[in-house]
Amino acid sequence: MKEFYKVPENKKIRVIIDTDAACEADDQYAIAHALMTQKFIVKGICAEHFHAEGSEQLSYDEIKKILRLMKREEIPVFHGVPHAVEDTQNPPCSEAVEFIINEAMTESEYPLFVFCQGAVTNVACALLRKPEIAKKMTIISIIGAEYPNGGGEFNLHNDWKGANAMFASDAEIWQVPMNCYARMRVSYAELQEKVRPCGEIGKYLFDEMQEYGNSERGGWTMGESWALGDSPVVGLAMDFCIGNFEYRNAPIADENCSYIGFNENKIRVYNDIDSRFILEDFFAKLKFFYGGSN
Numbered sequence: 001m002k003e004f005y006k007v008p009e010n011k012k013i014r015v016i017i018d019t020d021a022a023c024e025a026d027d028q029y030a031i032a033h034a035l036m037t038q039k040f041i042v043k044g045i046c047a048e049h050f051h052a053e054g055s056e057q058l059s060y061d062e063i064k065k066i067l068r069l070m071k072r073e074e075i076p077v078f079h080g081v082p083h084a085v086e087d088t089q090n091p092p093c094s095e096a097v098e099f100i101i102n103e104a105m106t107e108s109e110y111p112l113f114v115f116c117q118g119a120v121t122n123v124a125c126a127l128l129r130k131p132e133i134a135k136k137m138t139i140i141s142i143i144g145a146e147y148p149n150g151g152g153e154f155n156l157h158n159d160w161k162g163a164n165a166m167f168a169s170d171a172e173i174w175q176v177p178m179n180c181y182a183r184m185r186v187s188y189a190e191l192q193e194k195v196r197p198c199g200e201i202g203k204y205l206f207d208e209m210q211e212y213g214n215s216e217r218g219g220w221t222m223g224e225s226w227a228l229g230d231s232p233v234v235g236l237a238m239d240f241c242i243g244n245f246e247y248r249n250a251p252i253a254d255e256n257c258s259y260i261g262f263n264e265n266k267i268r269v270y271n272d273i274d275s276r277f278i279l280e281d282f283f284a285k286l287k288f289f290y291g292g293s294n
């Protein structure tokens with residue numbers, strides 16, 4: 001990649017990205033942003049399932065496509081567990097689960113952050129299979145609805161048992177619930193101006209969002225805007241002060257995503273986020289590394 005500004009070695013962090021990349025059209029923005037961020041040493045990307053049959057494979061293929069378009073195919077990609085956790089006493093394994101465990105157990109001067117951009121199945125299974133890794137990572141998770149009651153939210157719904165296992169662990173957890181991540185609003189006009197001209201990856205990011213938004217799958221969208229709801233993982237790992245947070249007892253959720261109780265352990269819960277910090281940083285990096293005309 002081209003020469004960019006320098007980040008001191010003692011400020012860098014290791015990053016694992018866990019993503020349901022084929023689910024909608026915003027995971028791809030967060031993946032691209034993370035790969036352009038100099039503070040991050042991206043160790044690998046794990047594919048997550050979502051509601052569709054074969055969705056883990058779709059996510060895996062989408063991750064590979066993003067890496068190819070960005071010319072970053074040296075980043076390893078790992079198959080995840082293809083379904084939600086069914087039995088916490090017998091958690092399934094996968095390439096992604098083994099990778100998370102191995103990376104967490106690796107001695108390094110760089111602290112480990114795990115970006116959970118969908119269901120948390122891979123991370124939950126890793127924690128269940130080897131609980132001692134909890135103290136060796138910080139998990140930033142896009143999950144759950146507003147406190148105190150919770151409620152319907154996509155990522156939590158896709159594996160509420162896995163989420164409960166994660167929340168009950170000893171890991172440092174930064175939760176970004178729906179009332180916070182929904183603030184990542186951006187218009188199609190701004191994306192067309194600042195993203196689409198930036199090489200193959202910029203064109204793909206914009207066109208894929210347009211295709212999804214104009215399809216039946218995207219019927220929930222507003223028509224001329226999007227919430228890049230996964231991108232807070234990148235911004236918070238760059239600078240945790242870009243959002244307001246409070247410490248709360250970690251929730252216990254039911255199958256309806258309601259918070260029906262709380263654990264004794266505390267987690268960090270964000271209730272606001274500086275969306276412009278995240279978006280402008282993404283636009284600047286994309287222009288520097290992939291700027292051009294399409």
